[in-house]
Amino acid sequence: MRYAYFPGCSAASTGISFTLSASYVAKRIGLELVEMPDWCCCGTSAALVTSRDLAHALPARSLALAEQAGLDLDVVTPCAGCFSSLKRTVHYARQSDKNRHRLEEIIELPYAATADVMSLLEVMARPEAMEPLAAAITKSLNGLRVASYYGCALVRPQEVTCFDDPEDPQSMDSLMELAGAEPVRWAFKTECCGASHQISEPHGARRLIARVFENAAANGAEAIAVACPLCMLNLDMREAGINESRAVPFDIPVFYFTELLGLAMGGSARRLGIDRHFWPTGKAVRKALAPPPEPSPDNHSTSELPQEVTVA
Amino acid sequence: MSFYNLSSTSSGDLAAIAQITRDAGVNLDDCYQCGKCSAGCPLSDEMDLYPRKVIRMLQLGQVSAVLKSRAPWVCATCMTCTARCPQQIDIDSLMLSVRHAAKRAGLRPVREADIFDDLFMAGVRRYGKSNEALLAARFNLSSGHLFQDVLNAPKMAKRGMIGPSLHKVKDRAAMRRLFGRALRTTEGEKGDGI
Incomplete structure (x- = not known):
């Protein structure tokens, strides 16, 4: 498994834990990621609200530079926002030669749109990755109840993303199940986290986050798994603030799906970036990594914790 | 009604x-x-x-x-x-x-949304990559919401999520040319579909 890799702007900053955990898992399962040369910002929704040409041209430049460098590989990106921008551009370029030439003119580079774009979640949920994943998973996550949160950009619009069900996707749930977690059935898998509106219009957008936590809590989730650095930041960093106005506070840690896979492979919380979270993860990690109960009838010694795990 | x-x-x-x-x-x-x-x-x-x-x-x-x-x-x-x-x-x-x-038409019914997206694109035009801490700081200054999220900044710095260095592309001149051409293309000559 070898892919061109588009890290996205958050990979070395707010999404650092995604990068740490994804590269850990990738290495363990033989997934080779070759960083694209001089890639630029995908533009995300800010480019889209500015100009459609700009929103297509920014990803096209990165994709064309990879072609020019002879990187004849499909593209994988961990960030759901980058995935959406890149995938939309490939879709647009393949619709007609007129579209492709229009982009070539703007980016001053030839662009054949030969490479496909996939999210890291999609790549890891493919059979060729699931097999080595199953082999590398040495610990069961002990039935930790995980609500898989996909957000918007991975699943909509389906004719562009070509990935999973837009209302009830299953790929992340399957990965969580593979790691020994118990997937939670819940209604907010593909609801919006508010994206950048959490900065530009926090008054109206905060309740979007609260609703996600509320539905996860109502369905007994002990953790939420995400596949997008902005979903992560909006949920994890803002949970404490949301709790300030609540009589009964939420207590649900948020993990990148790659962090939970990494834990199940024996990776340490520090190595996977879990120690960088805002909301405490200790309780969920302890449950996930507790040794399985002895198959004896006299069974009350399951609370011993693995010593090497230090978490926030 | x-x-x-x-x-x-x-x-x-x-x-x-x-x-x-x-x-x-x-x-x-x-x-x-x-x-x-x-x-x-x-x-x-x-x-x-x-x-x-x-x-x-x-x-x-x-x-x-x-x-x-x-x-x-x-x-x-x-x-x-x-x-x-x-x-x-x-x-x-x-x-x-x-x-x-x-x-x-020169309208911006939600001022903050307009400021945020313009600043986001100005940063990408200049550096080729988005620098989140710089964007947040510039948004606070331009919007007048000076103290929004400032308590999170030291926590993010401690976690290695933000830092003093700026992420940039190598070919910054190419970014400026790309923006110039993308924003110059006129209406009515759009490509097929969206």
Whole structure:
């Protein structure tokens, strides 16, 4: 498994834990990621609200530079926002030669749109990755109840993303199940986290986050798994603030799906970036990594914790 | 119940609506006002016009009220409306085109959204990559929300999520040229589809 890799702007900053955990898992399962040369910002929704040409041209430049460098590989990106921008551009370029030439003119580079774009979640949920994943998973996550949160950009619009069900996707749930977690059935898998509106219009957008936590809590989730650095930041960093106005506070840690896979492979919380979270993860990690109960009838010694795990 | 003076609609209004729908790749006649877009919209309670009503008013030629509406600026482009529309209308795309038209007309009904997205793009034009801490700081200064999220900044720095160095592309001149050409291309010569 070898892919061109588009890290996205958050990979070395707010999404650092995604990068740490994804590269850990990738290495363990033989997934080779070759960083694209001089890639630029995908533009995300800010480019889209500015100009459609700009929103297509920014990803096209990165994709064309990879072609020019002879990187004849499909593209994988961990960030759901980058995935959406890149995938939309490939879709647009393949619709007609007129579209492709229009982009070539703007980016001053030839662009054949030969490479496909996939999210890291999609790549890891493919059979060729699931097999080595199953082999590398040495610990069961002990039935930790995980609500898989996909957000918007991975699943909509389906004719562009070509990935999973837009209302009830299953790929992340399957990965969580593979790691020994118990997937939670819940209604907010593909609801919006508010994206950048959490900065530009926090008054109206905060309740979007609260609703996600509320539905996860109502369905007994002990953790939420995400596949997008902005979903992560909006949920994890803002949970404490949301709790300030609540009589009964939420207590649900948020993990990148790659962090939970990494834990199940024996990776340490520090190595996977879990120690960088805002909301405490200790309780969920302890449950996930507790040794399985002895198959004896006299069974009350399951609370011993693995010593090497230090978490926030 | 609202009342609209339909006799005030001019041919200029109809031309403006035709341009919006052409840019969006949408046929307004496809909408029979079921309201599914508005029922599923996570931000509809922040909108002065529900998505359904944006379409209805455009059907009725009421373009100036739509251009002044907060709705397209409150829209987070989550695409739930488009995914659920029984008529396959790309409502998300229509919202974008209304916002583009409003911006061209010098309107910005939600000041903060306009400031944020302009600053985001200015940063990408300059550096080729988005630098989140710089963007947040510039947003606070420009919007006047000086202390928003400032308590999170030291926590993010401690976690290695933000730092003093700026992420940049190597070929920064290429970014400036790309922006110049992308934003210079005129309306009416759009490519196929969206």
